[in-house]
Amino acid sequence: MTYNTEQRTSLLSFLTENPDKTFSAKEIAVALEGKNISKSSVYRNLAELEAEQKIKRVTKAGSKESFYQFYDNxxxxxxxxxxxxxxxxxxxxxxxxxxxxxxxxxxxxxxxxxxxxxxxxxxxxxxxxxx
CATH class of the missing domain: 3.30.1490.190 (Ferric-uptake regulator, C-terminal dimerisarion domain)
Structure with a gap:
């Protein structure tokens, strides 16, 4: 069962407002500062949203870091x-x-x-x- 918490809603809103870009978890956490969402909540929610196929995780050439993009479309x-x-x-x-x-x-x-x-x-x- 998935809970629609305030943190999850903020994270998903951010990604849906930027569907043509990818962001690292760090970039997302910085963008959501002041929205009452911790880094651990960002990581946990990203994993859940990826499992639900609402976002996709990609890596970029030359980087070991994961990037995320809205994908529920x-x-x-x-x-x-x-x-x-x-x-x-x-x-x-x-x-x-x-x-x-x-x-x-x-x-x-x-x-x-x-x-x-x-x-x-x-x-x-x-x-x-x-x-």
Missing amino acids: SECKNHIHLSCTKCGKIFHLESEQTEKLVSEVEQADGFEISRAETTLYGVCKDCGIKN
Whole structure:
């Protein structure tokens, strides 16, 4: 049984308000300072929300730290994600592009892609323009 505590509600609200970004547990704890939620509550609630598939946990290239993103959205679960390594923003690869990419990989290599867990890392056009 899951309890909808004030801490859990604050945590989930924060993540749903930022669905296109990933955050470490530390970043979430800092963002929620003053909302009466301890670091241990952040970690416990993240684990529970991940088990319920409301959020997903990812690691980034070159980091051992886990990052979390709101995920309780059927639209999100059917896309390949593009993650900017500079700004951290997450994008959905459009459905037509996703289907084309998946189809080409499956036909060429016989490899079945699980879209729900697929993230491609690179630099978004905004960050690429800046540098």
